[in-house]
Amino acid sequence: MAEILLAILLVPLVAAAFSYWLPDARWARGVTVAAALAVAVLVSIVDLRVSRTGPVSTTGGVLAVDALSALYLGLVAIVGLAAALYSWGYLPARHEPGAARLRLYYALFNLFLASLLAVPLLSDLVLIWIAIDLTTLLSAFLVAFEGRRPMLEAAWKYVTLTTMGALIALPGFLLLAFALTSAGLPVHWQALVPLAGHVSPAIAFAAFLLILVGFGAKAGLVPMHTWLPDAHSQAPAPVCAVLSGVETTAAIYVLFRLFPMLSLLRPAAASAWYIVPGLISVGVAALLLVQVRDFKRLFAFSTVEHMGILLVACGLASRASQLGAVYQMLGHSLVKPFCFFAAGLATIAVGTQEIAATRGLLRRSPLVATALLVGGLAIAGAPPFPLFVSEVSIIWGGFAAGRWLATTLLVVFVVVAFCAIMYHLVGMTFGEVAEADTPAPALPRSPWTALLLVGIPALALGIYLPGPLATLVHQAALALRTGP
């Protein structure tokens, strides 16, 4: 098992080298898809094993995977594979890049994927910090891919704000390392729960607050979210899918890991520190969703909303809501890439990202319009999609735990967000086509494969959860709590 864990990290690194140095730039995309496929296979072997027999690790525990990391690892692998497939046909159709640019794109894409895969694989907290910091740095030029003024502005904000956030979080990690070594424990996330018996609440909460503020910027929590809609709207669609689907979740993954320790120390304070910032993000994102004008920004703000929901769900601290939190993470990471994939095809079909300029899409390109509408319904949390199931579970758990105010506010914000998303998408898909129609441009084929790859599980998981995956989800939810 140890070799497989190591191979998951090495495969994208080797693919990055090949993508950059192979003589023909077109080979880069083949190498990238093959590597992503290999990673997906390796990850499914690991995930099945974790689901059947519990956590696995390398000797010495440098790399270790439990249910929560297995779940996140699986999501990174599938979104990575889908984005690699999508890039194949999308980049030439939308951006017409030269050979050098393509090589750089695929090399960086592989490195970016490696850094994302490292987050759930690593045990050492400071190494996890480094991996998360690298996700930003390695994806900066993917965001700036087109190299025009708005993309550069987006990339600049993205890099400076999230790196600044990471550097605010760094002393938090170092404080945790200090507490862990003082208690004679290894600096691993597995030691966080045992640490609760040794650490003073002041140190633990100081470390947590630094990480919340710092990685809050990375996850796009309000008020540090300002870079997110810019980066997630200006990057090429497959990059948006990875950024929104799994990169923001990396920061939430760390916050999830911290919660059990904090709630052992001070249960009420821990819940409040997760619920309040979470609710602020959900609320502000819901209002921003109403006035958005660009449909990629629409999906970006919905990511801010979902990151907030994840925090609230974790903080509500009841069994049902934490199960909902893990399910929400699963649903979001599959549905959001689907939305960005559909949005990317829509930009090719209509040549704009403006909501107001996109009318009657259903008549122009019925397939794209259907994908966009289905994605919108799924991301807004309509039944029978997985986000409906998870949100009901979170809300149910919140009321059951007697947290009436927080849960009621959550319901209100989620409903506002739902209406806003549907209002914009219905306007785009139906309605009259404004001018005499130019024929819709031919759409590339590979993006559809990617759409199906995330779409089928995204749609099916609302109705049916296969056995091993159900075990992972339940076990992962247990990682958020210490009691029964």
Next chain:
Amino acid sequence: MSHVSQLSATLSAADSLLTVLVGLAALGLVISRQMAALLRLFMAQSILLAGSATVLAVGLPSEHLYFFAATTIGTKVVLIPLVLRAVATREIYAEREIDQVLSIPLALLVAAVLAIVAWTLVRPLAVDLGDSTLVLHVSVGAVVLLFGAFTVAVRREAVAQLFGLLVMENGALLAGIALVPNLNAIVEVGVAIDVPVIALVVGLLIRTIHEEIGSTRVGYLRELKDG
């Protein structure tokens, strides 16, 4: 296990002096108006940080901190200036003045407020941290972190923002060397790699922005907004 409380009086005094000087170098960043001065300040600060690490390494003793001091000099005093010269010479080595959003007296006032904020925030932790060397490192580290963050937040000049980030990292590590003198080797290497990557990526981005827009005044990039 080695701990900073084992320091002798002389070493402790030397370390305190170096730590405070690291803080002063960060103050220089907040008020500096010369583009070329920013890099020199950062290099000076990194040398001081390496000095402080060496003093702790002698006092504890800790092999890891010798390694840290060496990699700090290697990456921040040698490698980063080389990287920046390679990717963004015109932008970073330009002998020109940079826009200042705040006047120098006002910037000093803000810096004073930030320093007080940092001390107030670290105060409640002092009992748990215990040792005075540790408290000093964490407090000054927090001040440096805030000065760096302030520079990133209010300066409209990309080069100044880059050095704000790099100085923040120095602040975090100033606290780090006293908090965890024995980080394991893989982590040391990881941290040592991370900073030059920041410099490389941000430096390249600065050059691309300069080529595309003809200026590095990123504060004036305001195309993307809602409503």
